[in-house]
Amino acid sequence: MSGHAGCRWNCAALSIHRASASYNIRMMQNQNPATFTAMLAKAQQQNQSMLCVGLDPEPTRFPGNFKNDPSKIFDFCAAIVDATADLAMAFKPQIAYFAAHRAEDQLERLMAHMRSVAPQVPVILDAKRGDIGSTAEQYAIEAFERYGADAVTLSPFMGFDSVSPYLKRHGKGAFLLCRTSNPGGDDFQNQRLASVDGQPLLYEHIARLAQGPWNLNGQLGLVVGATYPAEIERVRELAPTLPLLIPGVGAQGGDAAATVRAGLRAGGSIIVNSSRAILYASADQDFAVAARQEALKTRAILQAAATQ
Amino acid sequence: MSGHAGCRWNCAALSIHRASASYNIRMMQNQNPATFTAMLAKAQQQNQSMLCVGLDPEPTRFPGNFKNDPSKIFDFCAAIVDATADLAMAFKPQIAYFAAHRAEDQLERLMAHMRSVAPQVPVILDAKRGDIGSTAEQYAIEAFERYGADAVTLSPFMGFDSVSPYLKRHGKGAFLLCRTSNPGGDDFQNQRLASVDGQPLLYEHIARLAQGPWNLNGQLGLVVGATYPAEIERVRELAPTLPLLIPGVGAQGGDAAATVRAGLRAGGSIIVNSSRAILYASADQDFAVAARQEALKTRAILQAAATQ
Known part of the structure; x- marks a missing residue:
């Protein structure tokens, strides 16, 4: 598929194309009024999967002819989506990787593409927004109307009124950062x-709020890093029914298995994200095949751990 | 100026136009190698101002013919910039208001316009990004390379390594959320x-880190809401030399004066933001004149408080 620079459409046609893509997303949403939670359960069942495929496109790591070409972000990501549509519980595009390359139009096309080839797989827009109510309202329009996402990631730092505008979109999901496993995760x-009663750690306090008073319409989930299974277990104890989005799992069986044991419960799902191990499984033209192999492997490790 | 939909260029021409705008921003940056801190001091001196003009464009509030027309975001904001270029210490576009309307191209044009008509006034991109290092790196490219901002706002929730990628851009500024005055500001x-030693409040801890160990190259500032002057005073005590970005001041003399007294010190500047009171000072065709009057009034109140 040709990128922006090479195409022959004029701008009026481009605008119509864009408007039409956006319209199609909305139409598809109307045809599929399932809530994020229902979509998640259905995708888990249908694809027998707890694997979230993270879409963090880095042109410097693209394979073959795509290498160093930001106009190929859509083509690269679409090929990954096509190769994993029957293996994923969710897709998670990370918006920064599109914004750095002025590729919002490619993200719009990718959202429409995911809806088209994998209508059963919910899409979590990883944006980690966090701002006051009136600005959060704009970000909610961006995530849910412009891009047609089923859920977003949010930073809770500015408090409940920075989260509540997203909760007005009934049926949409919102994952709050809770305990991240980057080195700075300890800082706060x-x-x-x-x-606070019982002197909880800050991440424990967030987990309690998200399970309880903040979860007005059952839309909240939590982001918890995979590095420390004991902390996943603690979050699960405090938030027994929330979906946990868990980034940081490679294809190592040990980590993945420990993550599943710590986080998965009968009433509480986990969504285990892998990005680079899948995206960049091969630097050659066979990248989509290699991505599928890697996704199959990770999915199998997660499923095996669930039945142990 | 015509918007996207109406223009006659083909897409290749559009790509060239965009690449050229980006190139021009970079060229202008190279011609003006001043650090953010130096630009801030110079703008304060030259425009005799502590006023930051916030650019939060809401088409539903646009005046006259612009009303409800997102393709007029650039035209509206550029008129405000033109009307206040000699009165502002800084401009602060809020990126959510552009993203909600697919108006990244208009934000790019606005950044170039500000650089052209007000080269002495630094631009703070209000984006409140907060993510792990590799993703923060992408957001830094977005803010500083794509948009050519002089500074950004950041959420510190994920810790130091979510801030440090921005500090690698020597000379650029980074304002960490510290104490916000929205209702949820109390939550965490x-x-x-x-x-932590001395059992500080979380915002006090952030202020100390930003003044001390986190401020590797003197690039950090803090965001502190205007609602509680006692808290601005406390932040200033802990961070005596950091620039404080203070949103939430209307045109009321009392608030603005209390803010200046609480935050301004010989070695520590304040940047007092006003958005809506200026942007929407009139709903008619005279909006730019009305915006200038409002900016003049607020600037005067702030300057008067500084000399009391």
């Missing part, structure tokens, strides 16, 4: 709060 | 940390 999330 | 920022 792991601090003990003297002024 | 005002919690006392049992596990």
